[in-house]
Amino acid sequence: MLPFQRVTVIGLGLIGSSICRAVRQSMPTARITGHDANPEVREIARRIDLCDDVTDTAGASVMDAELVVLCVPVGRMGEVGDAIRDDLPTGVIISDVGSSKGSVAAALETALPGHVIVPAHPVAGTENSGPEAGFATLFHNRWCIVTPLPDNPEVAVERVCAFWTQLGANVEKMTPQHHDLVLAVTSHLPHLIAYTIVGTASDLEQVTQSEVIKYSAGGFRDFTRIAASDPTMWRDVFLANKEAVLEMLQRFSEDLSAMQRAIRWDDGDALFEHFTRTRAIRRSIIEQGQDDSRPDFGRSHS
């Protein structure tokens, strides 16, 4: 019944630890082995009983795995591939959760020639990091994008899809290249903009940081959440998906210049027309269950 009986998770941060918890909850008979390069993280993982076994080396974690899921920053995928290569059992499927897929697929194909690599990306997360930030329902009703490679056996792809379905996700398949374009706009550009504006606001001479914080409920605070995301993860994402990010950034900058021009020239009609158009997207996101329908994201107001 289960797509995999023995799952290994390498990298026990927010996503990796959420997978461990979700596997425990939805596939209680599966055996889950974990590894993290950081000894403190391994110690926490053991203390909170995240996995059936936490190994001290990456190689030891994969020896009898049916599925290995790499949950490390996308810039480290190749070196983790190198570290596990000699210990991988026959028939194992390698997958990952990286936010860029073209570069990860290339790095893993180079590190693990002859192995079945089925890249994937669950589009879910919070601004928190580390093994204690994860939770079992993180993937419920979120989308997981699986990006099969040309030589993938059909059955391997279907098992990876079944794995994510079992964790509560909706699964969609597309090419790594299309994934990278879609995520550049739905995730990478928003993060870059949020990181930028939080920096801009910190660097003003005429407005103090204390004022920025006090009056952040005017809109600014919304940006600070994703700008609090893991710096290593995001540095790697922007470098790994450089072309698509720069393309989206260029389009955004052009659109922002058009808004700037409308303000400078008092073109209220252009502003009004634009602001009316953007309401519909929010409605669709809520209708499709991709955001909380309560006002203000359901923040408490009391």
Next chain:
Amino acid sequence: MLPFQRVTVIGLGLIGSSICRAVRQSMPTARITGHDANPEVREIARRIDLCDDVTDTAGASVMDAELVVLCVPVGRMGEVGDAIRDDLPTGVIISDVGSSKGSVAAALETALPGHVIVPAHPVAGTENSGPEAGFATLFHNRWCIVTPLPDNPEVAVERVCAFWTQLGANVEKMTPQHHDLVLAVTSHLPHLIAYTIVGTASDLEQVTQSEVIKYSAGGFRDFTRIAASDPTMWRDVFLANKEAVLEMLQRFSEDLSAMQRAIRWDDGDALFEHFTRTRAIRRSIIEQGQDDSRPDFGRSHS
């Protein structure tokens, strides 16, 4: 004990209707009169018993008021001032809730010469609009900025401050000019950027709107909330606070160009350093009670 016994609210949208509800809750003996230019809004206000009285004209609403709070888009303040001028009783204090203060102060001083005008701005809201979107606790633990004018009697300023304190807000005083600079970065620029990126994402040829919606949990959905705010209100804000908004936009664009350059030249250290810096601001916002401490704004994950 109460700062005002008879309060008039003109404009019964999100903020105006929240004031009505908050006055009912925190000053139950005060009498509250409302007016809205839109007859449908007046009908709703009567049906849901928002005020003690809802008048059909702006003039009729102010006749025995001690405090009149204008809760209309900032571009309409002057014309509402004209509409109530001949009916204002002696000793009344005029205030407002507009998101820009320099232009509102000027418009009201022109429309209402010789009257006491104490502009204010409660920094609170949700993405929803209209008389049914308001709620009594909207201002709890939010900041209300009062921007006294040079000829304001001290006692009038203190009564307006006391009014907002009674509604649950923390009050800070500053000049209209400083307010406009502070809000340009904490509120106006974030809204403009959110409106822009939602537009950018809708206009792509290679990525469908349906994909943008499905994968919005990657970060994009955070921006759609404030981009769903009232178009008329925001058109007016950008035109009314043009200079400060353009100044902040210029700084943001420079900072975004620096990020773009770091990505293009693979300068991972610059990205990492920047992304690390921005985490601290989020922590301070939460520590100071200006955002929900739960991950993901407290969105439900089940």
